[in-house]
Amino acid sequence: MAKQVFEIVVVLVVVLFFNQGNANMTKDMTLIESVCKKTHDFKLCVSTLISNPLSFNSTDVKGLARIMIGILQAKTDGILATIDRMSKNESDPRIRDCLIDDCYPEYDKGAELLQQAIEDLESGSLRYAITDVLWAKDDAETCQECFEEPIKLKSPVTAINSYYVALCHIAEDIMVIL
Template identity: 30%
Template sequence: MRPSPFIFLLLSLVFSHNIFHQPSVFVNGDMKLIQETCKNTKYYDLCVSSLKPNASSTKADTKGLALIMVGVGMANATATSSYLSSQLLSATPNDPVLKKVLRECADKYGYAADALQDSVQDLATDSYDYAYMHVMGASDYPNACRNAFKRYPGLAYPSELARREDGLKHICDVVLGMIDHLSW
């Protein structure tokens, strides 16, 4: 089951009302907490560039920043699932193997979005071990897609899909670094 537009609306309401407030030391409206939080992640530049344009980031605590990044990951996974579904529709009808692999990949990215959605609930209840597990799962679903292409030697793994896979994995790595920091 893929996240509905309602989930994204709910996430934006959560971020705008900052209901997941956890005391942190930062000056409202500056970038200090974002920079400090991103220093604890594997991809500092990705972290800052993802959080900086989000208006809720400057009012968020560390957990709120992690939730915003989870939302970025969900958007990435959902967009990739949609991209694969559109590729499925444009694939030639006489290529059942490609259609099968594209369908499988679209499903895997949908599962990644679901796993990230589960991590939102875990973060809300301070269940950091479970949140970590769900984000790790979301990060691993693209591997199943890549492996589906490998099972059929005649199919080349599309470079656009490889780029999207790396993007989701990097976003998940950022979230994992934030969860590590939260669980100290």
Template identity: 30%
Template sequence: MKLIVMVMTMMMISEGSMIDQTCKQTPDFKLCVSLLNSDPRGSSADISGLALILIDKIKVLATKTLTEINGLYKKRPELKQALDQCSRRYKTILNADVPEAIEAISKGVPKFGEDGVIDAGVEASVCEEGFQGKSPLTSLTKSMQNISSVTRAVVRMLL
């Protein structure tokens, strides 16, 4: 019984250390660990699996941001032009960048996965710039940029 407990403890340590070791190589260790630990797949994932989890987080955030944009049309009609641009940008993240990244990582061609992840951060930045300093989406935009940056670092480990 004691041996089983020791083996289980060692497995937990090594699983946790995979996330820790990976996240130490990213620009935001705390964000990385938080994102990966919040997904049950993280504890048993290899680096490709961790990258896919992070890409899923980009998808979730893009979906949340699109929902927020749709709600802002009624509350802030004066921002219609900027909101239209942001809507297009976030739809690009969901319909092009995320699928490209998932397919590339799944097929073992991480370079194309990196391109999709980088583009997600760029799309968010361009959205933000469209408000000329008065964006109601700043916190979501910054989150997308941060998640994209962390995800890119993990995808680069596969190159």
């Protein structure tokens, strides 16, 4: 009899625990979805934020903005490594020059701007944080322009740049809500 009571109590505790977790996750998803509905790309916004477990602990829009900028920082680090690898393997000297002379320095500068954006966001300088993210976006676009002028080259980073620019737009959109 005591064993059955113990088993029932354990089952009730487990059920209550999981129901509480589901309620919190639903609440967190509601915040993420309501914020992402106000961005340029709802699906990309939601999928990006839910890929980071910290998003489920965020209680406000500022927290989600901070998380999105953090995701951009991580993407920037990955892009810099990809550009470095591509430049070492590229046989076309014009493409290699774009990667080394334009893309790498632009994304490196973007990394610094994103760090500044987080500092500005934390200090309440929202206008500057937005500007920092927009400049990081511009740096990615400058990278892409290298492959288009003066003659059109096949850019190996078009998809990377487009994705990065889209994430920058989302980060900006989230901060504008603040």
